[in-house]
Amino acid sequence: MTAKKKQALGKGLSALLKDPSTNVSSAKDERAPEVVGHIAEVDIDSIEVNPFQPRTHFDKGALEDLSNSIKELGIVQPITVRKVGFNEYQLISGERRFRASKMAGLTSIPAYVRIADDQSMLEMALVENIQRQDLDAIEIALSYKRLIEECDLTQEQMSDRVGKKRSTVTNYLRLLKLQPLIQAGIRDRMLSMGHARALVNVEDENEQLKIYRDIIANDLSVRQVEDRVRQLKEPTRASNTSEVETPDEILELKSQLAGYFNAKVDVKRNAKGKGSLVIKFDSDRDLERIIELINR
Known part of the structure; x- marks a missing residue:
């Protein structure tokens, strides 16, 4: 159910990008605001990897795990591509997700579409998007991450742009370290920001997922989750006598x-x-x- 919902993102924009008569090639084009900062379903075969990508080795086992996760949940974090021609794109970020999606047999993938000269427009679009009231915590975290990485901003600069304390920004960014299943649960509003902030402090991924499932099954409060996390850490402290x-x-x-x-x-x-x-x-x-x- 979740995977289908994720794959439905950007259907209108996808149609716009695939119509030669409405092709957008520059940030100065009239319809550029409909493209920049939004998600579209892009044909995987129309994307080429960045030839200047410094990373060349990808762990096969990790890719298979991610591929299985994508089959079950869909793409939690869209990739980012640059439009280099009509229905032609170059990968900017998200090569692991891109490779795992191909491995999973996907024919299209949700992607943020960039245009070569759209830097300032992208920043404005992202800031405007963050100010919306209906965003879930993961959508906000992803927007913060994109502002930092793609617009080359520091956390201080970004907190000024969006009018939030730096500690608030940091708490959102930490959510992206959670397991994909938990991120999907946050996006589907099955657990709150308070639950998620407590789970981030659990280093063991299996224990993290176990607590997450208990939250869903037993409707645990944030306080109960915080107590569970505290109990996990206390034995470790007690055993270290030095x-x-x-x-x-x-x-x-x-x-x-x-x-x-x-x-x-x-x-x-x-x-x-x-x-x-x-x-x-x-x-x-x-x-x-x-x-x-x-x-x-």
Whole structure:
């Protein structure tokens, strides 16, 4: 049911893009606002991968897992393509999703369509889209992510654009680290932002999914989920006798660093004040982003 709903996105725009008489090739075209910042169903065979994509290796097992997820749930996060000609596109981001979709046998894929000279229009369209009242939390998170990555904005600049606190922006972006099934549940409004924020703190993916299913089956409150997550973490703390309770000021610093780097941060400290600071990353590109922030 969810997959069918996702595949229905952008039907009107798809028809517009496939009609030669309404072909949009520039941000100056009259119908450009109908294309920029919106989702269309694009034929997979009309998309070519970016020849300048630095990543060349994709784990086969991970692709198969993603392919199976797409068969069950559809595409949770659309890819982004650049229009290079009539019914011709070049992939900008989302190559794993693109490859997994082909593996799953999809003939079309939901995509954000970009035009070569549409940068300022894209930013305006995204900001306007975020201001809508009917967006779910994942749609908001995806819009924030696109503003940062495609419009080359820092989190501070983006928070200014959308009129939100940086901590609010960070909380939304963290939702994109959740499992696709949970993201789909958020989009279908089967759980709240409060539930999702609690689940993000669970590192074990299987445990994360187990709690999610319990939320749906037993209608757990946000407080109940927070208690479950706290109980999961407490045995780990108790078993580590070489560590002591982390002072509030260190916890606050950890929270600030996690927000600044938009990444999970671990701080370990012993009774003598010695310890370690670990910043986790999801990919080579994510590591490069974090290093750029450190070097500023």
